[in-house]
Structure formats: structure tokens, C-alpha cells
Amino acid sequence: MLGDELARVIHRKRRGSRFTQAELGDKIGTSGSYISGLENGKSSPRISELEDMAACFRTTAFEMIQEAIRTGERFVAVTETTGDGLDAIAADLSLEHRRLAREFLLFLRERERVDGVVPD
Template identity: 75%
Template sequence: MGILHDELAKVLHRKRRAFRFTQADLGTRIGMSGSYVSSLEAGKASPRIAELEDLATHFRTTAFEMIKEAMSAGERFVPASETTGDGLDAVAADLSLEHRLLAREFLLFLRERERVDRALREEDDA
């Protein structure tokens, strides 16, 4: 798999340990088995978007933040020629048109969700 995939697996592992969840406990919380969580952390499986959102909720963050964390860790291993301009462009260049469109829609969804979450937090603080 790719660098982002591997780094996301590491982020999942770190966050699970930080929250002191066992793989079985986290699996139960997201409606999956502990062995599935193990596969995610080992990079043998990739979470679906809904699963990543669910995992992020249990880690008190967002899928977007987890992806950003994985991307920032992965940038250390990406040649400089691949990181010029927008880092996402370098990643998207390897995707088919259909997958680029899906990725764009997902990022727009995450951006809107971040905006709504921020507004709700500001309301709660007021």
C-alpha cells in the first residue's frame, strides 16, 4: 500500500493506545472485531470512510485531522519533487479521475463538517 495508508495505520495505533483501548474494545465500539482493528493498525486493511469517521469520534477528533496527521508524518518520506505545490495534488496525481472526484467530494464534506463543528464549539463557549 502507499505511504499515507501506512501512516494512517500508525495514527490509528497511536490514538488507540493513547485512549487505552484494547483492539477488542475499540472493535466493539465501532461494531467490528478486534482482529479487524489489528488489520487496520498493521496496514493489512483500509478503513472505509464511515469507519474512519467512527474511529475519529472515539478518539475525539475528526477523520480529516487523522488524515492530516498521517499526511504530515508521511511527508518525511516523500521526495521533495512530489511535495511541490499542494501536497494533495501530488497524491491525487496517481488517482484515476473517478477517485480524484471522490476524494474532492470527501474533502469538501470534511471541510464543511469542520466548519459546523467549529461553529457548534463557539456556540457552546458563548
């Protein structure tokens, strides 16, 4: 599932940035044990936490999610008319992860609106 792959991405990025779990926790306002739970797939990060971690890793939350999708070999073709690809991904998620994904997509839509990005 995507949550497991995201946990691996967080772990890889943290190790690559040479942070301990406690150091990363301090940087995003949580504890090292919370980071451990994220990396072990026992909990899921809030969107704000994912963004804070991404900033520490000099990337974006969106890029981390894309990496998790690629790592899990989830190549999805989203059609312009139906969006079936996103529906297929959502079907595999728990209710909590669906809620988080929806929240993140709404956030991205709002950010594009504020930044003046025009959808294709």
C-alpha cells in the same frame, strides 16, 4: 504511503485512549481482528469507520488524516489555482485509496455546504 501512516495514527490513538483492539472494534461495530488489520496496513478503513474511530479518540477524521500526512513528512503546498498538491498526493495512492480519498473529500464538501461554510 499515506495508508501506512494512517495505520500508525490509528494504532497510536487507540493505545493513547487505552482501548484494546477488541474494545475499539466493539465501539465502531467491527472486530478486534479488523482493527488489527487496519493497524498493520492490511486493510483501509471506510470513511464512516474513520469518523467513528475519531469520535472515540475525541478528534476528527480530518485531523487524523492530517496527522498521517505530517507524520509521513508530506508537506504539500496546494496552490489556489491548480490544486497540484492534491494531485501529487493522489498519484502516490492505490486505486482503492484514491477512491476513498475522493469519497472523503466529497463528504467534506457536502458537510461544508450543509453547515454553510463559504470556501475562500
